[in-house]
Amino acid sequence: MPDNPLENWDLVPGTLVEVHKDGMMLRTGRIDAVTLDADIVWLANNGSHPRSLFEKSEGYQLCLARDRN
Incomplete structure (x- = not known):
C-alpha cells in the first residue's frame, strides 16, 4: 500500500504519479486526462509504456511521485 494514497x-x-494496486507499485507516469467525476485517469505514453487507463473502482490507488529530472 502506498504511503499517502490520494483520495481525490x-x-x-x-x-507525476505512482499507480499502486494490491500493495504493489505498478507504474509511474504523468497524468494525461481525468474524467469529470475524477474516478478514472489516463497516464500518458512513456517509452515502452502505452497510454493507460486506471479506474478507482478496480482498486487502483494513486500517490504523488517525485520528479527526478
Whole structure:
C-alpha cells in the first residue's frame, strides 16, 4: 500500500504519479486526462509504456511521485 494514497483524483494533466494496486507499485507516469467525476485517469505514453487507463473502482490507488529530472 502506498504511503499517502490520494483520495481525490482530480489532478492536473502533467502531474507525476505512482499507480499502486494490491500493495504493489505498478507504474509511474504523468497524468494525461481525468474524467469529470475524477474516478478514472489516463497516464500518458512513456517509452515502452502505452497510454493507460486506471479506474478507482478496480482498486487502483494513486500517490504523488517525485520528479527526478
